Amino acid sequence: MPSRSDVITPALLRDWALPVPSGGKEARGTVLVVGGSRFTPGAVLLAGVAALRAGAGVLQLAAPESTATALSIQVPEALVVGLPETGEGAVRGDPGDLLGGLVADADVVAVGPGLTDIDATRELLRLVLDTADRETALVLDAYALGALSHEPDLLAGSGRKVVLTPNLTEARHLLGRDPGDDLDAEAVELAGRYDAVVSLYGHIATPDGRAWREESGDAGLGTSGSGDVRAGLLAGLLSRGADPGQAACWAAFAHAVSGQRLVPRYGRIGFLARELLDEIPYTIATV
Template sequence: MTTATPVTEHLLRAMPLPAPGGDSKDGRGRVLVVAGCIGLPGAVLLAANAALRAGAGKLQIAVCREVAIPLGIAVPEALVIGLPQTEDGNIDGRSAESLRERAGCVDAVLAGPGMMEDAETQAVVAALIRGSEGGGLVLDAGALVALRADPGLTRTRVKPALITPHAGEMARLLDTDRETVEADPLAAACQASERFGTVTVMKGGRTHVVTPDGRAWCYEAGHIGLAISGSGDTLAGLMVGLLARGAAPETAALWSVHAHGEAGRRLGRRHGGIGYLAREIPGEVPAILAEVGA
């Protein structure tokens, strides 16, 4: 039976984050975020800001053409690429080849926040998985549709991909029901890591992190205020930012989960419990990372 090691600051200090490389933006890591649709452009904004707050040096955002200019204004630090879009307002699968090439020129890729779960997303994500071989990869939200269609996509990567399902998404990934996942989230995470060859971050009241070789951790110190729209987008952004800096997938996952939870606790104290916003989470992260790493 798999047991999960508690995630503590002591544990994190034993697996430190890489020091910033050199004195240039490139030395801090290059991130590509492929995300969003016409109805959910904010998911891109949340993930992108979190990646920068995690310490990544350069950021590219690839989104539907209709929202590219507004996002470029909202995130002036990023290079924003406007992509062809479908009539429904999702990124068009015709972008797959160009995105595959871009994925090969960065250190880490995040796909999925705010994306529709359809054949277009499936084509785009499959291309990103292939193009990012050797680099870091986070698959969140809508991007998980590609693994449901082809579980082998991530199984042979040099660096395991990170996936970040909540209970509903995990149930669809494993072709089971939500109640089964919620009854034993650790078992579900272990099953997903074995099936997809991923580092699986099973989100919930307690967050479980499981590697393909069966190592497992549990983070229990989160805050109820994190159960809010956009919170998961910020977590995924933190992970891709740390991957770009050179952290191993499990290291990026554990540090991000801790920083996300600690940010929630600090915001909860400041705002009287619940009611803080997902957009406020990334601003807490640099100080948390510095304090734990000191």
């Protein structure tokens, strides 16, 4: 029997309104994105800008040192820190004290967009978990999910606010088998196994068994960089004070509907992930 989940609708979201912090940028929190490689700096850019578009107050990007100057020019709103890299252009797993300090001071840390070395990512993930405050929210994406699949007990019983954002390939690694057709059930299983909120292709579950599904996403979202945008969106919503389940539901809806808004200009397929970014604030504001 298929698992039961609630459909994410504007009415559901209006009854689950996002926090609207008052005051300066500090009231909307600091998001740190850790990711990238010499060949994939755009993933960090997309995730970081999405976090700002979703309402984060302060953005920090930690990426390979060979990309830091370009990123600081492309995202002038962000503090950009260059991390030591391997000869292949991946972030090294021992980036030193600078990254630890950024993690300790962040309200949300997103790990994974654009990372390319699984062993180094495992070290980075351990550093983040060892250094982050217990109240710091975490978004694990891409290679960070692969690293977690190698250490499945890393989050168990931690009580941390964590959201996992697997695609089907990453879900296979996390499950240790191919996902079945009932993605609601797979999301619930992953949430329970890893003690985290899971957002799997619009199917969202919490460790206590609550589940939702977003049904308006279309084929156009299956484009390079789209997942980085979704991860950053989540981070931005967490930064402004949403709880993990709420942030995952709002992010799934905003991601999907921002894509819908691009269809009249570009058709169902052919729009770019970066074009989703400008649609996010209006989509959220008009729920």
